[in-house]
Amino acid sequence: MILLGFDLEEFDLPIELGNAISFDEQLTISTYGNTALLALLKEFSVKATFYCTANYAIHKPEVIKQIIMEGHEIASHGYFHSAFVKEHLLQSRLKLQEIAGVPVTGFRMPRMMPVDEQEIADAVYTYNSSLNPTWLPGRYNNFDQPRTWFYKNGVLQLPASVSPGLRIPLFWLSFHNLPMWLLKTLSASTLKKDGYLNLYFHPWEFFNLETKPQYGLPSYIVRNSGNNLLQRLRGFITWAKSKGYTFERTADFVGKVSR
Known part of the structure; x- marks a missing residue:
């Protein structure tokens, strides 16, 4: 099972970099980038979570509304990408439900930053996917955290997937920088060990960022952006479909493992 x-979000990364x-x-x-992604997912009949x-x-x-119409899931990524107060947890969920016209049960904190799990529970989320259980210089060191899903404060925690052993992250930056044969090998071993993959990207990555040097983005982000990443x-x-792996919306997966 693969969860995409x-x-x-509003593409504010250049502002973060000054x-x-x-x-x-x-x-x-x-x-x-989101338009290109939706077309690709539709081509392969893959459902994902946004x-x-x-x-x-x-x-x-x-x-x-297009995301919902095409059968994908809407989850919360907070109210603003670069500002957070605890009230945003509930406010973002309610606003997204109002716009999408469907329940919103999942949350991911911008930049995978820490968030109080009791506040997540109080905002009535079913799952939280805000943990990257690895080490990223300048961001976080989560080697002491569980590598696969677990419960905390009554909310299912769904970490981003990392490989067994060395905990190599299988996320957006890996797709920009690692050879695809290695990513497939690591993904296969993780699927064999865990039974699922939880992968995450940003739609703005699917815009050719090499055409925007004024943003000052590092090479490891602009490399293989745009159509190359697509x-x-x-x-x-x-490759995944040829191996018999299936894709699912995160809320559907959470519903199965929490039963």
């Missing part, structure tokens, strides 16, 4: 998750980008351009780049900020959804409600994901899905 896409963090659909560079300017207008809000309209943030929305345009994320929406461009973790959306309420801020993005308010400005692009037609995108949220073709890498296409090849991964093709």
Whole structure:
């Protein structure tokens, strides 16, 4: 079972790095990548989960409605991508439900930052996918955390997938920088060990970031962005289907393991 998750947000990464980008351009780049992603998922009849900020959804409600119409899941990615107070947990869920017209049961904290699990439970989420159980320099060191799903404060915690043993992360940056044969090998071993993969990307990665040097993004992010990343994901899905692996929305998977 493979769970594809896409963090659909205002593309504010240049601002985090000290560079300017207008809000309209943030929305345009994320929406461009999301359109390409939806077409790819539709081509392969793959269903996925889109973790959306309420801020993005308010400005692009037609995108949220298309995601739902095409059979995907909407989960919360907070209210804003670069600002957080605990009230945003409930507020984002309610706003997304209002726009999408469907229940929202999952949450992922922007940048996989820590979030109080009791506050997640109080905001009535069923699952939280905000943990990357590995070490990323300058971000976090979660080697002491469980590698696979577990419960905390009554909420199912669904960490991003990392390989057994060395805990090599199988996430968006890996798809930019690792050879695909290695990613497939690590994915197969993780699937054999855990029975599932929880992978995450951002729609803005599927815009050719090499054309925007003014953003000041590091090479390990712009490498294989845009159509190159789309073709890498296409090849991964093709490989996975040839091996008999299936794809599922995260809420559906959570419903099965929590029974």
